[in-house]
């Protein structure tokens with residue numbers, strides 16, 4: 001079902017943060033890749049958690065039973081969001097980065113010296129640093145290069161994917177450039193050498209429907225604050241796989257999936273917020289199961305956000321002294337567009353734009369290998385614009401106007 005400008009305008013009413021003004025103008029939140037705003041329904045669910053069942057799960061009393069049910073409801077919601085086989089494929093943690101470090105520690109106990117791991121230079125450090133720690137255990141960690149156009153260099157990928165590679169960690173979408181790698185090809189190649197596939201869907205899941213069974217990855221990670229939920233990391237593990245890993249666990253901890261990698265007391269109200277965020281997205285489409293409604297919503301959003309990115313790219317093409325990094329609008333890409341501007345750093349540009357009530361990010365966004373590969377570190381990084389369901393063409397035009405009047 002298409003998502004239109006009128007739908008975005010309607011949805012804006014649901015987000016209290018969008019009422020904020022800057023010098024009489026509504027704040028334009030074009031900073032979604034760094035984190036999105038939450039609808040009132042998420043705030044209400046979290047408040048309900050603190051009112052009604054702010055206790056530990058597993059007790060014999062009513063509020064404990066209720067919070068246990070809420071946690072299971074959050075797993076079921078995320079299973080629908082990701083297309084998982086069952087809610088027990090879904091684990092919750094503090095954030096994606098902590099989860100990936102926990103996964104890497106578990107793999108350190110499994111891999112032997114001489115085993116190889118392949119990571120990419122397109123990835124956020126959260127899907128690189130944890131795997132690089134395996135080098136201390138004798139694992140050879142190799143990196144796939146990116147091209148000057150900001151795509152994964154698939155020739156380099158094929159050359160480095162030897163039968164010794166036991167695990168490949170790749171992003172599904174670059175948070176710096178919007179690049180979307182060919183995941184079906186990557187899966188086919190990794191399957192041929194028997195390597196496990198770990199996907200970073202933190203950026204992707206905010207903009208596209210995810211289907212873990214279609215991707216056929218072993219693990220996939222995302223973060224609810226990128227799709228209108230609170231700060232909670234989500235790990236999908238293919239049925240049975242988590243139980244094969246020697247995770248960090250206390251001796252009394254449940255030792256089976258999904259608990260096997262969940263340490264400490266969860267942030268229960270935030271998990272209730274995750275469920276509410278998924279239900280909010282599902283509620284933007286009528287009819288069908290929650291999974292079907294989510295797929296429809298995310299398909300509609302992908303198309304709508306792409307038109308915003310197209311509008312931005314077309315406007316940028318008319319401005320002098322601006323270089324767009326990463327893919328153009330003619331390919332499948334996330335609607336995240338990064339630029340450099342001759343004669344002004346990204347930080348200065350972001351500050352001037354902020355003065356006009358428009359929020360965009362600048363810098364490296366932890367996609368440091370991308371910036372190093374494109375030799376953008378010395379230039380002070382990128383100016384990054386992202387769009388979410390509540391952004392409108394008017395906001396894109398405001399940004400283009402602000403860019404056209406930057407003071408050098």
Ligand SMILES: Cc1ncc(COP(=O)(O)O)c(C=O)c1O
Pocket residue numbers: 033034095096097098124126127171173174175200202203222223232233
């Ligand atoms: C693509 C990507 N991967 C991983 C992360 C890290 O996620 P978290 O903040 O949940 O650790 C981010 C955060 O910006 C990201 O954009």
